[in-house]
Amino acid sequence: MKLNIKDLPKIPERLGPGHRLCSGCGAPIVAKMVLMGTKDPVVVTNATGCLEVATTIFPYTAWKTPFIHSAFENSASTAAGVEAAYQSLKRKGKVKEEVKILAIGGDGGTYDIGLQALSGALERGHDFVYLCYDNGAYMNTGIQRSGATPRGSSTTTSPAGEAVPGKQQFPKDLTAICAAHKVPYVAQGAISNWKDLITKASKAFAVKGPAVLNVLSPCPPGWKHADDLAVEISEIAVNSKIWPLYEIENGQWKITYRPRENKIRPVEDWIKMQGRFRHLSRKENHHIIDEIQQWADENWDRLEKMEKATSNQGDSEEKQK
Amino acid sequence: MSEKGWKDLAAGGKITEPGNAAQYKTGDWRTFIPDVDREKCINCLFCYLYCPDMAIEVKEDSTLGEIKLDYCKGCGICSSVCPVKCIEMKKEEK
Numbered sequence: 001m002k003l004n005i006k007d008l009p010k011i012p013e014r015l016g017p018g019h020r021l022c023s024g025c026g027a028p029i030v031a032k033m034v035l036m037g038t039k040d041p042v043v044v045t046n047a048t049g050c051l052e053v054a055t056t057i058f059p060y061t062a063w064k065t066p067f068i069h070s071a072f073e074n075s076a077s078t079a080a081g082v083e084a085a086y087q088s089l090k091r092k093g094k095v096k097e098e099v100k101i102l103a104i105g106g107d108g109g110t111y112d113i114g115l116q117a118l119s120g121a122l123e124r125g126h127d128f129v130y131l132c133y134d135n136g137a138y139m140n141t142g143i144q145r146s147g148a149t150p151r152g153s154s155t156t157t158s159p160a161g162e163a164v165p166g167k168q169q170f171p172k173d174l175t176a177i178c179a180a181h182k183v184p185y186v187a188q189g190a191i192s193n194w195k196d197l198i199t200k201a202s203k204a205f206a207v208k209g210p211a212v213l214n215v216l217s218p219c220p221p222g223w224k225h226a227d228d229l230a231v232e233i234s235e236i237a238v239n240s241k242i243w244p245l246y247e248i249e250n251g252q253w254k255i256t257y258r259p260r261e262n263k264i265r266p267v268e269d270w271i272k273m274q275g276r277f278r279h280l281s282r283k284e285n286h287h288i289i290d291e292i293q294q295w296a297d298e299n300w301d302r303l304e305k306m307e308k309a310t311s312n313q314g315d316s317e318e319k320q321k
Numbered sequence: 322m323s324e325k326g327w328k329d330l331a332a333g334g335k336i337t338e339p340g341n342a343a344q345y346k347t348g349d350w351r352t353f354i355p356d357v358d359r360e361k362c363i364n365c366l367f368c369y370l371y372c373p374d375m376a377i378e379v380k381e382d383s384t385l386g387e388i389k390l391d392y393c394k395g396c397g398i399c400s401s402v403c404p405v406k407c408i409e410m411k412k413e414e415k
């Protein structure tokens with residue numbers, strides 16, 4: 001699949017201007033790139049959260065495609081209902097064309113409150129794509145910690161103070177949780193690696209059955225960084241391996257981008273760019289940066305092992321011996 | 322937009338005009354304004370790809386079009402991703 005940036009403006013724009021997301025928000029970049037993964041008509045369902053709230057302030061919508069505002073916890077269930085209706089209409093011949101269904105949720109709406117709805121929809125095998133834009137907290141209600149919030153991050157419900165230096169726990173591994181449902185396609189992406197991300201979105205839309213995309217989504221007020229840094233901060237997240245890019249396609253794990261030796265950065269470089277980690281630069285908190293580095297390294301090692309253990313290439317080589 | 326009574330609204334809070342948020346101009350949020358040096362531009366389109374506000378147009382011939390200042394919030398992402406550094410963010414005179 002050859003991806004040329006010059007072809008992208010020819011894909012219909014489904015999310016238009018006039019939305020009220022903050023200046024420099026990563027979420028609309030994530031959404032627009034994922035939607036570049038298909039030319040077919042798309043129905044979008046979106047859990048409550050910044051992306052939904054700020055794109056659909058009544059009586060306006062920034063969406064140019066059918067869009068359903070679902071509740072906070074059930075974007076995946078709403079999409080499941082849309083898919084069932086679509087299949088029925090298709091059977092009756094009332095809808096002829098191929099229609100894609102995209103369910104969107106933030107990390108709060110996905111890692112936490114919507115996890116059950118997502119798990120059910122994955123297990124039932126609906127033909128849809130689920131997109132989590134992960135900005136690592138409940139941003140729309142004022143930066144509360146979620147199951148995706150990184151360790152050490154200061155949020156309003158995990159504030160860094162004298163006694164506790166930000167969030168105590170590491171984030172849960174949503175991508176692996178989704179992969180454990182053995183759905184045809186699960187991937188993790190970042191806007192900095194746009195070809196990788198749009199290719200993953202194309203694959204997700206193309207497969208029959210459920211697909212999940214988990215995409216890092218910088219948030220200037222929540223992460224406390226300048227408005228122009230969404231892309232750079234994503235790039236350093238990827239190159240520091242705190243947010244590795246990989247996919248699980250029919251059970252086969254694959255790291256889709258390996259930063260070259262001269263591109264690899266310590267997680268500290270990523271941490272230092274964001275005010276939510278400011279307290280970690282204090283000497284007594286330095287061990288937390290070391291722990292995060294170790295966590296990222298172990299995660300990467302596990303990915304390497306999963307890739308090896310599930311590689312078809314490896315299997316067939318084994319058989320030839 | 323003039324005030325509507327509830328009888329004039331579509332049932333279920335439906336919004337029936339796709340993309341009508343375009344009537345809502347977010348350009349007045351801006352403090353800094355992107356200034357493109359078109360002589361230096363290599364038409365890579367990264368600024369278009371990354372603009373969170375869909376404020377950068379691409380022309381029919383796949384070259385860089387207008388920056389729609391009605392929507393540009395002045396985040397500076399276009400400037401930060403431009404490989405030839407031909408977008409300068411300038412304090413806007415209002």
Ligand SMILES: Cc1ncc(C[n+]2csc(CCOP(=O)(O)OP(=O)(O)O)c2C)c(N)n1
Nearest residue numbers: 048049050072106107108109137138139140
């Ligand atoms: C059942 C329910 N509980 C709480 C809320 C309030 N609420 C609205 S958006 C939001 C946070 C969303 O967080 P996330 O899913 O991470 O999206 P983000 O705002 O960060 O983009 C909350 C708690 C709600 N709408 N419904």
Ligand code: SF4
Nearest residue numbers: 021022025050139219
């Ligand atoms: S708070 Fe964060 S996620 Fe929400 S609109 Fe602002 S930048 Fe985007």
Ligand code: SF4
Nearest residue numbers: 372393394396397399
């Ligand atoms: S400054 Fe931000 S909003 Fe304005 S054109 Fe550049 S990327 Fe788009």
Ligand code: SF4
Nearest residue numbers: 362363365366368403
């Ligand atoms: S990013 Fe810079 S060089 Fe590329 S199209 Fe935009 S202005 Fe031109």
Ligand SMILES: [Mg+2]
Nearest residue numbers: 106107137139
């Ligand atoms: Mg969030």
